[in-house]
Amino acid sequence: MPEGHSVHRIARQFERNFVGHRVAVSSPQGRFADGAKALDGATLTEVWAVGKQMFMGFDDGAWLRIHLGMYGAWDFSGDIQMDATIASANGRMGQTNQRGTVFDDAGENSLTSIGAPRKTRVRMAEAEKESDVSAEFPPEPIGQVRVRLLTETVCADLRGPTACEVLSAEQVTAVLNRLGPDPQRDSSDEAGQKFVDTITKKNTPIGLLLMDQSVVAGIGNVYRAEMLFRAGIDPYRPGKKITTDEAWALWRDWVYLLEIGVQTGQMMTIDGLEGEDWRQAMAHRADRHWVYKREGLPCKKCGTNIRLEEMANRKLYWCPSCQT
Structure with a gap:
């Protein structure tokens, strides 16, 4: 999708x-x-x-x-x-x-x-x-x-x-009233606060909340997996156990990653790439994502094999060592 x-x-x-x-x-x-x-x-x-x-x-x-x-x-x-x-x-x-x-x-x-x-x-x-x-x-x-x-x-x-x-x-x-905030339409602190307040009040796993379009608009399977890895958050952790600082970090990362996606057409989620490394990442999915579609392969940070599980009938990719 x-x-x-x-x-x-x-x-x-x-x-x-x-x-x-x-x-x-x-x-x-x-x-x-x-x-x-x-x-x-x-x-x-x-x-x-x-x-x-x-x-x-x-x-x-x-x-x-x-x-x-x-x-x-x-x-x-x-x-x-x-x-x-x-x-x-x-x-x-x-x-x-x-x-x-x-x-x-x-x-x-x-x-x-x-x-x-x-x-x-x-x-x-x-x-x-x-x-x-x-x-x-x-x-x-x-x-x-x-x-x-x-x-x-x-x-x-x-x-x-x-x-x-x-x-x-x-x-x-x-x-529109049924949709969560979209930072391409509104990246204000008010929109971010709405996201943070919704996340931190729910007992639902954060991996489900990020895919809920009434919580935040636009995130799908790829961004969900990559954002949670970048934040070091276990996708099964309940929203209530996400700290305010962590929730704000997720919002700001979504603002940042969405803008890159709009500008380039690629869901680029690895930072700091230059030159040929950047070109390789833009051309090959495996070089621009941390965990998405990398099940069974070693984590690029810690070496633990990336897991593939199902969460609400959608594929979930995550590193059990880096995401706690």
């Missing part, structure tokens, strides 16, 4: 290419026909993400809420202009500055984003993939396209989302 940084990157793609334009909305698949009819011809005025959900506001007062879930993805085509906060394929922006293009071998949060503008097709989900296309614009829909958003120059096709619905402003507020 896409974690928070991926959804923010997608929102910024829409902000750059669609906001301020009238949008033709259709549902080639037919499952979103009524919703498409309600939005068709309106001007997109704002797009933003909270955690794993994206909200698109139109000038008629309607909102489109998208949750990609496990299988959802957006395909963009046309004269796409990549948002300046997203690393370009020429390595000119963000943490890729002067380091050249890096392609991830596992397809996880790939850096194969594009320069601006360029006639292309790019898929944005947990992994981003790019391919040049010479077909006429707009392209024929491929597969089960739930909704198509189309301007004169750019097309976006959505497949396989968990949620795709038209909401009123009041309904958007109701959804």
Whole structure:
């Protein structure tokens, strides 16, 4: 499932290419026909993400809420202009500055984003993939396209989302009220305090709390495992036994790691890498994570084998020696 940084990157793609334009909305698949009819011809005025959900506001007062879930993805085509906060394929922006293009071998949060503008097709989900296309614009829909958003120059096709619905402003507020803080939307001390207060009052294991979108928005399996390792915290320790200082450290680390993810497209969780070590880490998941997907391998700090267990039907990676 896409974690928070991926959804923010997608929102910024829409902000750059669609906001301020009238949008033709259709549902080639037919499952979103009524919703498409309600939005068709309106001007997109704002797009933003909270955690794993994206909200698109139109000038008629309607909102489109998208949750990609496990299988959802957006395909963009046309004269796409990549948002300046997203690393370009020429390595000119963000943490890729002067380091050249890096392609991830596992397809996880790939850096194969594009320069601006360029006639292309790019898929944005947990992994981003790019391919040049010479077909006429707009392209024929491929597969089960739930909704198509189309301007004169750019097309976006959505497949396989968990949620795709038209909401009123009041309904958007109701959804937001159920979500925990997202530091890309609000990194203030007030947002951090809300996170800290929620964590330290619950008897639920911290490994579950970090995945609870009502506690904090955007953290998934990768960030959960890596943040707890970086903090040296046992994922089974109850929230009530997390100290205030530890809770604040987790919040600040999420602010920090999420920004790196948005800027680079990679869930980079090992600090201090430079030169070829940095390039290796950006290209290979095993070189940029401490514990995620490293079950049975020795911990990079202490040598103890990394454990893989299940917590609420999700895979949990952790080091039983470093995390106490």
